[in-house]
Amino acid sequence: MKKVVISLFFLLFALAFFATPSFALHGGFTENTNTCFRCHDTHQADAKSLLNKNDVYQTCMSCHDGTTGSRSVNRTATESVFNENSPNAAGHTARVTGTFAGASSSMSAHLSSSVVKISAAPGGTTNPDAPGNWQGTFSCDSCHNAHGSYSSKVGRYLSNNPNGMVSVPVEQGGRxxxxxxxxxxxxxxxxxxxxxxxxxxxxxxxxxxxxxxxxxxxxxxxxxxxxxxxxxxxxxxxxxxxxxxxxxxxxxxxxxxxxxxxxxxxxxxxxxxxxxxxxxAYYVEAPANKSEYWQSTKVVNGATVPNMAGIQLSEFCSSCHSDYLVKSGGSTSVHSGESFYGHTTNSSSYTCVRCHYAHGTDANLMIDANGNSVFSLQRDRGLTLQQAQSHMNDTNSSLKKFVGSSSCWACHNSSKATNVVHDGKVTNDRPKTGMPAGR
Incomplete structure (x- = not known):
């Protein structure tokens, strides 16, 4: 009986410690709060800012690695990812974050563990004299502010000043x-x-x-x-x-x-x-329905208005990827002055997160031009897991939601391509509905 009581005690302790807390950890503190010690140590901290882990990344992952019940950034289960993170999931379950925990050769992710400088961002600058925080290391707090955000709550504590670009003129990629x-x-x-x-x-x-x-x-x-x-x-x-x-x-x-x-x-x-x-300040009206990030308009009080969430999020991404914030018809590098052409990213329907995940991607997350995923290929076509992952193989995945260049084919199958190819054959794999559902 004594062993049973002791075992029950430790079980209840584990459940209490690892369960998702029902109180605020990142803001909205009560006057008798005791949550600060989840991340900080007053007198013998392991890192600057009194962090109780070695750095920002380790501190964040002590809760968000999927082991404590807190919101995990390492979701990898194929069916779970398909239902909750995939761009062709039903309705508002479409997601923009992705995962840091991909395991296949198609995996790519933002390196948020303080191992690279912000200047390594594609579309950024290595110029040490450029305004901003380009020489700083990239970590979770490069995009998130653990103590609160001016963006809407579902924006997951997005920083109001990523890369220190608030005071930088818009002509140089700032705000x-x-x-x-x-x-x-x-x-x-x-x-x-x-x-x-x-x-x-x-x-x-x-x-x-x-x-x-x-x-x-x-x-x-x-x-x-x-x-x-x-x-x-x-x-x-x-x-x-x-x-x-x-x-x-x-x-x-x-x-x-x-x-x-x-x-x-x-x-x-x-x-x-x-x-x-x-x-x-950087500000994102993050919608509950993530597909609004790539919908051009919405109806508010009976009136049609532009859907600004996607533009706001693209501008947020461009605090580091400055040269990738492009309007249709060409652009000029804010860093080098070089002229170039790029796909539109700052209209309300063509935004960064229409084609890319924010955290990372993997074969288990990506879809093809018809919206097939690793999960649906097994369920509907009878493929093995290995065969389905081979279909989604992309060694240059670059945080993409779509395998290869299938996002291009999904959108442009009617406007840029034809059914007849040069050898006279008719293609049968043309995307049937344009961008997959929820896109």
Missing amino acids: ALKDVPVVTTIDNNGPEFVFHNVEGKLTLKRKVQISNKGQYTTYWVEDKSPWMKVTPKTAIGTTVTADVTINANINNATTNHVPGLVPNITGAGINNIAKVDVER
């Missing part, structure tokens, strides 16, 4: 806007950003164009990005401070930032403001 004009009337032929004066309130608005078969519809969207710094100025550049109230700013606010609130400037002094400098 800072200089001399944004103040207008009372919106002009579709004007600049991309304006401060719109409506009934004594200045809000930052952005021009967004949505294409439908080559026909563009222009929308003006209020920019909800919190302001890290804002400087209202007269026409000759003198700072305006008298009778001006800055609302929902982070660092020099008259009132605090409220999630989802559009930052604005009010007060009698706004009539003296002709232009504004503003440094915007």
